[in-house]
Amino acid sequence: MKWRRFAIASGILAFLVLAGWWWQGQVRQREAWGLVRKALQFQQEWVVTGQARWAFREMQGRWVERQGRISLSGQTLQVHGQGAELVCRLAGCQLVTKGMTSLRIVPVSAQRLPHAPDRWSLLRRSYRVRLDEASEVAGRFVQWVQLAPRSPNAFARRLAIEPKTGMVLAQEILDRDGTVLSRWEWVKVSGKHRSHFRLPTSGQESEGLREGISQWRVDGFVPVQRVTARCECCSCGMTMQVIHATDGVADAAIYFPTGTPQEHGCPYCRLPQGAPRATRLGAMTVVVISVPRPIVVIGDAPSETLLRLAQQIAQRRP
């Protein structure tokens, strides 16, 4: 009888300890999700300018580091850095890159797909969150938050979020074995400006692409938007349909060349041929397939995931 009472008392104590431990975990989870939500809202509303540093791992494993200055004059975002000169006109999101290749591709229209889930609900469904250490980035106090994918077919991320504002001051993308693939961080923040990144919207229905896209779902990636883009750097007349899919954090864009291009020497006209192949710059992976038709998938995800995405879409799309 004595041991029975002792077992009951121990059981109650163990239950209370477990309940307390679980409750503390829940509170930390809620805090972490709150920070991520704040960061999401901040990144959607504001553009930050200042000095930044970015680094990525090459395919051969070499670590490349760069530093640059980001400024905003009127509606134009400019990036000046080692090996990168970028001018992005925010209103139409027209991109001009200097020092890379002479190329001018203009998004013509963009449509949010019907029934596309919002990014927040996708994020909650695809990732687990955990509070990591607190530190200082660009002279500001930040809390590191780790977003671990629920599926093994995506990369994990660490975000350094300023709790006061929700500004993301640094970000790391990690491979499945924990290797850092790419990292960026602000060295000095000069200011923040209202974001005007809006792709030109259109209500047009065309090429039957819209039909059935909403049902595509590969490894947690859900299509949310379709963009039509046109090459304007030559008279090749090349257009592309771009389906933008996301799992809440990572983005994958699926590019379908449409029409028959006339080769005019611009790189956009040279459609891929041969066996499936992948290219990786840090976490950004490009997968190209040419059979049954040319498709390019770019995203922050493992090449196997993007290849599956490309193959499934190639089979479904007439």
Add this chain to the structure above:
Amino acid sequence: MGWLCRLIHQFLPEAAAGVALPPIDWWVRRHVAHCPECARLWRQHERLTFWLQQASAERATPPDDLWERIASRLASRGLFAPQPSRQMAIIPSWQKAMAVAALGLVALGAWLWWRGAPSSPPTITIAPPDAFVTAVLHQHIAVTAPSPFNNPTFTAGMIAGGEAR
């Protein structure tokens, strides 16, 4: 009878026997002082404790052939057949339930592990970016520019860095 009385009844035998922990003993006695029903049970336990103590003081020693006689009588009535081992039969049902639950947990864990294991990766060759890929990468900066966790600046920086190589 309230929930407190039911809880007190759990600890009452130990407290009455004088072997409970001091705070439990104090708590039980305090409750018994103003609960007539528990007080009645307390007195019964006190009496029982007293009798048990008396009985243990004058414990009788059973004769050596007691067990043989009981076994032979039971066997004659067909109630008892000596068996080499009855360990499985005397395992309480709660232990069996625990064993089944543990097996179930192991099976669930194995299933989850199997389900979570990455499927065999499709074959793909790694190649440096060609002109077409580079062009699409540039377009990608514009397409993902409004995405909150994809800073176009850094995307451009990475692409430029990759091209420079």
